[in-house]
Amino acid sequence: MRALSPASIAPPFARYSHGVALPAGVRLVRTSGQLGAAPDGTVPDGAEAQADICFRNIAAILAEAEMVPANVCHLSAYVTDRVHMTGYMAARDRFIGSVPVLPSSTLVIVSGFTRPEFVVEVEVWAAVAG
Template sequence: MPTFFNPPTVHAPSPSYSHAAAHALSGRRLVISGQIGMAPDGTVPEGLEAQIAQAFDNLIAVLRAGDMDIANLVKIVTYVTVPDAIVPFRTVRQAKLGDHRCAATFLQIAALVRPELLVEIEGEAVAD
């Protein structure tokens, strides 16, 4: 399993992530493409929180399909297209990932591939 840490020589992270994750190279690595807020039937829910929740559901489904789970997640990169998205993101992330604190990057960008899409979350996971 990965070890998450926050070096004392770097600013303290917010409570929702760790600065780094270390893992021995003898295991498996799962690289997850960006998951958008689109349901399996192709519908896109309205609203930022609903899309964040769906994107996390998709990410978790890919983890499980790769014989891994939330505890194996070592990094996520989140892209949002709307301002002031960090608070709803943290709320949904807490509901979906609980106290798991993997390395994380959060970016606001101009647009995703379709205008109705508001969020995309990439992930990386490792297992022994």
């Protein structure tokens, strides 16, 4: 993967790349949106705790595909209010850690999810050679 951040446009607002170029022949994984429900069905309060669960779920999905967070080339996240952006971004930054190429990213404020206690949802695209 190669980060695309042209000098002719404003730099990213946070830890992401404006674009990511994938080489030919990569294997892709696309996750469904993950909500912050723990394995026992409980939903913690707050975006950060819910996003941590989202990212744990995504890590498990990637592991099943023999991938890791460094393989993520794009993140899409949805929060129900601007106040949830900080908590989501803290969890996201822990998830991507020190990956060699920051993924591209989209963060959208939505009116809600399937249940009112959910405040964040995250989905990713990941890629690995062959």
